Amino acid sequence: MVRILWPALVLTVGAGMARAELNSLFPRADASPETATRASLFAPDARMGFFAPLPDRIAPTSVAPIIVAPIIGTGTAAVDRLLSLIARAEAGSAGYDAVQHGARVRPVRLPTQMTLGEIYQWIDDTPGQPHAIGRYQFIPPTLRRVANVRGFGPDTPFTAGVQDALALVLLEDAGLSQFKASALGRRQFMHNLARIWAGLPLPNGRxxxxxxxxxxxxMSWVAFSGGMERIWPVGG
Known part of the structure; x- marks a missing residue:
């Protein structure tokens, strides 16, 4: 697998655990968490019992922990633009501080001001409600899995950079490296993305x-496919 090296977030490793050292480049005022108005959630891992089993989920690829993580996903690089397109479908204007609107008991602080351990505690303390959180609306089993892949422990702040790093694991699950190497077609890559992020449409718009x-x-299929073509032009 091709390692993706980005300069803006460096992790130090100690006692077997990587710790993120970058806070958001766009800090927000201290306030209650914004609420995502979207109904979409990450497709859950059926083995974790969060929802009933789902058919035909794509199997995660093996992704080794990466020592450097991506820049904030609001830049102009192709992967950043893809992250922004996904976030448009998942979190809307709430962005990195989005909390799924169905959560009756919300975190007491903005998600970007919490650690992963504090988010896990909020999840454990509020059973029976949705817990999708952040710019990419991570649900509990997905959040724990991708954090483990990255080597992020409970003390890791849930910053914008960390959220982007976690989302990159899911882009690789969908076949990002294969798509960029022309080993996976655009339509299949988009289909794979829609099987991970429920806010993204299939060609029928659903x-x-x-x-x-x-x-x-x-979002509509036209918006999704148009966004993808602007990021990676056909024949470009």
Whole structure:
């Protein structure tokens, strides 16, 4: 697998645990967490029991922990623009501080001001409600899995850079490296993305998880395919 090396977030490793050292480049005022108005959630891992089993989920690829993580996903690089396109479907204007609107008991602080351990504690303390959180609306089993892949422990701040690093694991699950190497077609890559992020549409305009746990596509296929073509022009 090709390692993706980005300069803006450096992790130090100690006692077997990597610790993120970058805070958001765009700090927010101290306030209650914003609420994501979207119904979409990350497709859950059926083995964790968060939802009932789902059919035909793509199997995660093996991704080794990477020592450097990506820059904030609001830049102009192709992967940053893809992250922003996904975030548009998942979190809307709430961005990195989004909390799924169905959560009756929300975190007491903005998600970007919490550590992963504090988020896990909030999840454990508030059973029976949705817990999708952050710019990419991570649900608990997904959050724990990708944090483990990255080597992020409970003391890791849930900053913008950390959220982007976690989302990159899922982009690789969808076949990002294969797509960039022309070993995976655009349409199949988009289909794979829609199987991970429920807010993204299939060609029929519906979510892969349409109607499941309140999920629906939050952008049109035209917007999704047009956004992808602007990022990676056909023949470019």
């Amino acid at each position: 979510s892969y998880y349409e109607g499941y746990a309140g999920n629906s596509a939050t």
